[in-house]
Amino acid sequence: MAGTPDRVKVNVARTVQRDGGSMPVRVLARDLDFTPLPGEALNATVTAPDGSTLAVELIGDLNEPGAFDALVPVDADGPWSIDVTTATPGESQGAAPWVVTARWLVQSDTAEDFGWLQDRAFLQRVAAVSGGEYLPLERIDELPALLERRNAAATRQARLPLWNMPFLFLLIGGARGVEWLARLRWKRV
Numbered sequence: 001m002a003g004t005p006d007r008v009k010v011n012v013a014r015t016v017q018r019d020g021g022s023m024p025v026r027v028l029a030r031d032l033d034f035t036p037l038p039g040e041a042l043n044a045t046v047t048a049p050d051g052s053t054l055a056v057e058l059i060g061d062l063n064e065p066g067a068f069d070a071l072v073p074v075d076a077d078g079p080w081s082i083d084v085t086t087a088t089p090g091e092s093q094g095a096a097p098w099v100v101t102a103r104w105l106v107q108s109d110t111a112e113d114f115g116w117l118q119d120r121a122f123l124q125r126v127a128a129v130s131g132g133e134y135l136p137l138e139r140i141d142e143l144p145a146l147l148e149r150r151n152a153a154a155t156r157q158a159r160l161p162l163w164n165m166p167f168l169f170l171l172i173g174g175a176r177g178v179e180w181l182a183r184l185r186w187k188r189v
Contacts, residue, residue, distance in 0.1 A: 010102035022071040036066025049078025
């Protein structure tokens with residue numbers, strides 16, 4: 001049914017954990033009537049990336065009935081999973097218990113260390129292609145003057161035909177005026 005909560009829901013804090021340590025896990029469990037599952041603890045099995053398993057006990061939250069919390073120690077990179085098994089009270093003895101799985105990935109904290117040195121040749125190519133200028137750290141005091149000179153937001157290039165230039169218009173108009181005065185003077189209009 002739409003809007004019906006899951007009987008057992010496993011929440012991990014993050015689906016990708018970038019550093020080691022431990023992963024907070026929270027389980028919300030309900031019985032057949034969807035009332036919070038009573039109990040002080042739930043058992044879970046954590047599977048490490050190498051396939052080894054670890055039994056974890058989820059401790060019941062005193063402030064929220066049906067909520068169980070644990071901190072799962074993660075010490076290896078790779079995919080991790082937790083299987084939470086609950087036997088719901090009120091079910092027949094032959095009924096299979098509910099098993100819910102949650103997964104997450106642990107990646108080492110060295111993922112950001114790739115290529116951390118400055119690639120000067122690449123930066124110079126980007127500056128040349130984009131019309132910018134590469135400025136090394138030794139010339140950082142030139143930056144304010146460079147920004148004033150090359151403010152990309154204030155500059156605009158426009159290609160106009162020659163007859164749209166005021167200087168050329170005045171030159172042609174002046175030449176016509178000189179010709180007119182010369183013809184008037186020599187009386188050859």
